Amino acid sequence: MNILAIESSCDETAASVVRDGRQVLSNVIASQIDIHTLYGGVVPEIASRKHIEQVDPVVMQALADAGMTWDDIDAIAVTYGPGLVGALLVGLSYAKSLAFGLGKPLIGVHHIEGHICANYIEDPTLEPPFMCLVVSGGHSHLVNVKDYCEYEILGRTRDDAAGEAFDKVARAIGLGYPGGPKIDKVSNDGDPVAIDFPRPKFSDNEYDFSFSGLKSAVLNYLNQCEMKGIPIVQADVAASFQQAVVDVLVGHSMQAVDMYKVDKLVMAGGVASNSHLRAAMEKACADRGVRFYKPSPILCTDNAAMIGAAAYYEYKKNGCSGWDLNAVPGLKLGERV
Amino acid sequence: MKILGIDSSGLTASVAVVEDDIVIGEYNINFRKTHSQTLLPMLDELSGMISLDAATIDGIAVSEGPGSFTGLRIGSAMVKGLARAWEKPIIPVPTVDALAYNMYGSSDLICPIMDARRNQTYTGLYEFVPEGDGYKMNVLLDRRAVDLGAIMAEVNASGRRTVFLGDGVPVFAEQLREEVRVEYSFAPAFMNRQRAAALAVLAASYMREGRTCTAAEHAPVYLRMSQAERERMESGQ
Numbered sequence: 001m002n003i004l005a006i007e008s009s010c011d012e013t014a015a016s017v018v019r020d021g022r023q024v025l026s027n028v029i030a031s032q033i034d035i036h037t038l039y040g041g042v043v044p045e046i047a048s049r050k051h052i053e054q055v056d057p058v059v060m061q062a063l064a065d066a067g068m069t070w071d072d073i074d075a076i077a078v079t080y081g082p083g084l085v086g087a088l089l090v091g092l093s094y095a096k097s098l099a100f101g102l103g104k105p106l107i108g109v110h111h112i113e114g115h116i117c118a119n120y121i122e123d124p125t126l127e128p129p130f131m132c133l134v135v136s137g138g139h140s141h142l143v144n145v146k147d148y149c150e151y152e153i154l155g156r157t158r159d160d161a162a163g164e165a166f167d168k169v170a171r172a173i174g175l176g177y178p179g180g181p182k183i184d185k186v187s188n189d190g191d192p193v194a195i196d197f198p199r200p201k202f203s204d205n206e207y208d209f210s211f212s213g214l215k216s217a218v219l220n221y222l223n224q225c226e227m228k229g230i231p232i233v234q235a236d237v238a239a240s241f242q243q244a245v246v247d248v249l250v251g252h253s254m255q256a257v258d259m260y261k262v263d264k265l266v267m268a269g270g271v272a273s274n275s276h277l278r279a280a281m282e283k284a285c286a287d288r289g290v291r292f293y294k295p296s297p298i299l300c301t302d303n304a305a306m307i308g309a310a311a312y313y314e315y316k317k318n319g320c321s322g323w324d325l326n327a328v329p330g331l332k333l334g335e336r337v
Numbered sequence: 338m339k340i341l342g343i344d345s346s347g348l349t350a351s352v353a354v355v356e357d358d359i360v361i362g363e364y365n366i367n368f369r370k371t372h373s374q375t376l377l378p379m380l381d382e383l384s385g386m387i388s389l390d391a392a393t394i395d396g397i398a399v400s401e402g403p404g405s406f407t408g409l410r411i412g413s414a415m416v417k418g419l420a421r422a423w424e425k426p427i428i429p430v431p432t433v434d435a436l437a438y439n440m441y442g443s444s445d446l447i448c449p450i451m452d453a454r455r456n457q458t459y460t461g462l463y464e465f466v467p468e469g470d471g472y473k474m475n476v477l478l479d480r481r482a483v484d485l486g487a488i489m490a491e492v493n494a495s496g497r498r499t500v501f502l503g504d505g506v507p508v509f510a511e512q513l514r515e516e517v518r519v520e521y522s523f524a525p526a527f528m529n530r531q532r533a534a535a536l537a538v539l540a541a542s543y544m545r546e547g548r549t550c551t552a553a554e555h556a557p558v559y560l561r562m563s564q565a566e567r568e569r570m571e572s573g574q
Contacts (some may be wrong), residue, residue, distance in 0.1 A: 038569070045406065045563035052410045055553045056417045070422070086407050089373055093414035096377050099392065101422025323377040 155207025
């Protein structure tokens with residue numbers, strides 16, 4: 001089954017053709033990062049305007065790269081949430097009328113389920129059940145993946161997403177946007193134990209995350225240094241902040257792996273491409289004899305191949321979506337609208 | 338010539354199929370539901386009712402703007418998808434021109450008033466002049482985003498009886514009544530909002546003039562920068 005998938009939930013316009021949920025035949029991504037960098041973050045209206053310019057060329061490129069015509073495509077898949085509503089609506093409206101016009105099924109896909117399913121592409125032998133840490137600019141979830149399309153959320157962030165914290169801290173220490181890759185890089189030259197930043201934990205749900213306190217601790221530290229006239233070592237701040245995030249993410253993940261006795265730990269989302277997090281998680285898994293899965297960086301950031309992978313299993317289990325499918329900016333993981 | 342028309346530029350969702358001198362089907366909804374929920378089911382139902390064969394369509398007309406940014410993009414994305422699937426050209430039509438076309442044959446000056454928020458209106462000025470066995474619509478003042486006062490000054494300067502229509506009329510009714518110095522009327526319910534049938538008929542004349550574009554080329558005409566761009570420019574960065 002060949003699925004043409006479209007993704008436009010944030011600042012990437014993407015399209016891909018995926019066969020049977022596992023084999024990527026094309027994967028086109030038009031990034032808007034340059035324009036949003038001017039504003040220090042994603043501006044929803046500008047993102048939506050770029051999406052409407054890009055959506056058709058990107059889809060046609062994906063079809064051409066796969067060496068296909070519409071006759072070869074069996075279904076159209078699209079992200080319908082969560083994300084920026086105006087951005088989602090562009091890909092969704094295009095996908096819906098394309099499917100309608102072609103007389104092919106439409107499959108609405110949850111963006112985070114897409115991130116998780118990116119791992120099915122990376123390793124075609126991976127099958128549920130497994131534990132999954134989803135960390136991106138908008139999301140931080142610890143998910144028990146019981147079966148295809150069956151998700152139990154064990155923990156989530158109570159405030160900022162992990163990637164959001166990276167962006168905010170990067171801005172505060174003058175690294176700029178996007179924060180994730182910049183902190184990752186500069187941390188290589190820093191001391192991760194130079195500053196002891198907090199690693200919050202909640203007694204009522206030990207799997208939940210909080211990153212806004214950590215971000216505030218970094219800001220407080222910077223202020224104190226400034227007041228006392230102590231020079232700030234950018235690389236040390238970055239490395240120490242990053243170490244705190246990595247410790248929390250790895251710690252929570254290992255606790256869940258132990259508690260639920262799963263033998264596979266999977267990472268997903270943009271922050272999963274952080275090199276320090278990958279190394280630390282790999283070591284923690286190896287220590288426990290747990291198999292560790294992570295998508296290559298191109299499949300960590302927003303892309304449509306992961307939507308095509310998720311769509312295949314969604315279609316097999318729940319069938320197709322109706323023509324009234326709407327964008328749901330706050331769509332919950334596992335929720336079906 | 339058979340044209341499918343789609344308008345989602347304002348609160349109205351409208352789809353119509355027009356073939357030469359007949360509106361084969363038109364479906365209008367003025368309700369709170371979002372266009373992304375209503376438009377495609379409307380087209381689906383209309384297509385079924387009139388046994389629409391996509392192969393017989395010559396062009397897909399869309400209200401390209403100005404209007405609600407999100408609404409314009411939903412319409413644009415929708416016609417792009419259809420144009421790709423059916424391999425048909427897109428016929429973009431200015432929203433306020435299509436609105437004015439509702440008043441076909443009127444001897445009054447025609448002034449569409451759309452609510453553009455921030456105390457502004459999307460508007461223009463139009464008139465119909467006899468041509469052959471019908472009328473031709475002249476654009477006297479093309480589409481623009483201006484304060485109501487600016488367009489009222491133009492209307493008053495014309496000295497002509499004027500008909501107002503569009504979703505801005507109820508918003509600005511009081512101000513209109515106070516500031517208009519010429520004879521005027523407000524268009525009645527069946528012609529005072531976007532109608533895909535009027536859009537499609539106007540689009541047919543565009544198509545005969547070769548004014549079409551492809552799915553890759555089409556883009557909404559917002560007439561306005563985004564707030565972030567505007568603020569960035571104003572701050573001189």
